[in-house]
Amino acid sequence: MIDKSSPIPIYYQIEEQIKALIESGKLKSGDCLPSEREYAEKFKVSRMTVRQAINNLVNDGFLYREKGKGTFVAQKKFEQVLHGLTSFTEDMKARGLTPGNRIFSFELLFANELIAKQLDMTVRDPVYQIERIRLADNEPIALETSFISANLIKDLTKEAMHQSLYNYIEEELNLRIDYSTQEIEAAPAGDKEAEALGIKKGTPILKILRKSYLEDGKPFEMVKSAYLADRYKFIATMKRSTK
Amino acid sequence: MIDKSSPIPIYYQIEEQIKALIESGKLKSGDCLPSEREYAEKFKVSRMTVRQAINNLVNDGFLYREKGKGTFVAQKKFEQVLHGLTSFTEDMKARGLTPGNRIFSFELLFANELIAKQLDMTVRDPVYQIERIRLADNEPIALETSFISANLIKDLTKEAMHQSLYNYIEEELNLRIDYSTQEIEAAPAGDKEAEALGIKKGTPILKILRKSYLEDGKPFEMVKSAYLADRYKFIATMKRSTK
DNA sequence: CAGTGGTCTAGACCACCAG
DNA sequence: TGGTGGTCTAGACCACTGA
Numbered sequence: 001m002i003d004k005s006s007p008i009p010i011y012y013q014i015e016e017q018i019k020a021l022i023e024s025g026k027l028k029s030g031d032c033l034p035s036e037r038e039y040a041e042k043f044k045v046s047r048m049t050v051r052q053a054i055n056n057l058v059n060d061g062f063l064y065r066e067k068g069k070g071t072f073v074a075q076k077k078f079e080q081v082l083h084g085l086t087s088f089t090e091d092m093k094a095r096g097l098t099p100g101n102r103i104f105s106f107e108l109l110f111a112n113e114l115i116a117k118q119l120d121m122t123v124r125d126p127v128y129q130i131e132r133i134r135l136a137d138n139e140p141i142a143l144e145t146s147f148i149s150a151n152l153i154k155d156l157t158k159e160a161m162h163q164s165l166y167n168y169i170e171e172e173l174n175l176r177i178d179y180s181t182q183e184i185e186a187a188p189a190g191d192k193e194a195e196a197l198g199i200k201k202g203t204p205i206l207k208i209l210r211k212s213y214l215e216d217g218k219p220f221e222m223v224k225s226a227y228l229a230d231r232y233k234f235i236a237t238m239k240r241s242t243k
Numbered sequence: 244m245i246d247k248s249s250p251i252p253i254y255y256q257i258e259e260q261i262k263a264l265i266e267s268g269k270l271k272s273g274d275c276l277p278s279e280r281e282y283a284e285k286f287k288v289s290r291m292t293v294r295q296a297i298n299n300l301v302n303d304g305f306l307y308r309e310k311g312k313g314t315f316v317a318q319k320k321f322e323q324v325l326h327g328l329t330s331f332t333e334d335m336k337a338r339g340l341t342p343g344n345r346i347f348s349f350e351l352l353f354a355n356e357l358i359a360k361q362l363d364m365t366v367r368d369p370v371y372q373i374e375r376i377r378l379a380d381n382e383p384i385a386l387e388t389s390f391i392s393a394n395l396i397k398d399l400t401k402e403a404m405h406q407s408l409y410n411y412i413e414e415e416l417n418l419r420i421d422y423s424t425q426e427i428e429a430a431p432a433g434d435k436e437a438e439a440l441g442i443k444k445g446t447p448i449l450k451i452l453r454k455s456y457l458e459d460g461k462p463f464e465m466v467k468s469a470y471l472a473d474r475y476k477f478i479a480t481m482k483r484s485t486k
Numbered sequence: 487c488a489g490t491g492g493t494c495t496a497g498a499c500c501a502c503c504a505g
Numbered sequence: 506t507g508g509t510g511g512t513c514t515a516g517a518c519c520a521c522t523g524a
Contacts, residue, residue: 009511011512037491048513067521068522070491184427184449186470187429207429213318236481240422240423278508288495292494308509310501310503495515495518500511
């Protein structure tokens, strides 16, 4: 049930166990959990350890607490996973489509002034510039240009870009991605987009400018994308911050 | 410095104090904070209490930790304000523009099947339907149709809509808005949008479909908007959920 | 009233990192 | 080696809730 001799933290084991109960449906939305003291008793651990597990689940939106009453299972915000920050690859998979790539250019360049400013580096710092067409089920869906800090993301290869960049960053480089900001607008397709995506000039496209940051707050990528309007919708969920 | 007799939790007082140091510039991005043990000593509190304060600041993105090294100030995320879910009114103010309204119609109707499904009500439940043009600095910026559950949002008036709906819900009705989902796409303007916004048919517009939920998980509004592409960008920040 | 979560204490041992 | 954050304990008192 709980392995105290395991190198895996106890609070994490408890977390996983409660999550499993929710995912398996044994705990449903609105259900009241056993009290923290009961858990402490049951697992023979300190109540603070139980609290740490529950705190994390509350922060992740799986549970919520009510003073004097108890801890409850939150309503299924149903694609919780889908709605965080996702890479194109993850996004497409979540939509049930097969993601693909057609890389036009992959270069290691010196940052110009604009890029340097955006990525918080100095001019002539090394930057990967990748141009590619994104595919969904083998159909073009977006034209994309990425600028990636080579100081932060080392030894990037074309192969890593063919797979998932975020996966490479998190699994291979062992860095943690924190968040990204995105500016989304509608615009008429220019010559370049029209040609790349096989549409007429002036057709509406969805333009997205994404900047992504690592845990220490440093921006590691800037991506400009142009999505086919009739094949792609951007989906976001946003929390109301009470402050 | 710290008031132990205050009803305000100690960890919260410490939080505010560190935040103030960051905001005043006395602690800059990348600076190393005093260790948790030093803080505990200084404030004559337990280390766990200090940790609770720092945990919260880490979760909010003000600080980050490095094992064996210390706790550091994160880089300024200066869109912090724009972070959460905002109403049009709040959004415009944050951009330094004056929000405005031109209400075309304001009606209390019975939900049809589509609306009932979207708002999780039954057919013939009462729904407010509001059509209006949104203004920024007195210039049209979007055409918007809102459907608002009259069961949840009671006694809605045209005046409340002229002000901020979210403000009315939170301050007057004392309800808590939890989150919303938004679908964003580019599309050519139809006849209606073209006329209302004073643009040519076929011009790219940014279409947004928003559904918003109260804390108990009930949807209270569905809003369809068409924004002028050259006057509006949608800005979102998304967290990477580490799962 | 008894039970809940919210806060807090004063210790402890560990893995990790720098000098 | 000494300092850091990461985890954990076994208690404690509080305010709030429902019966």
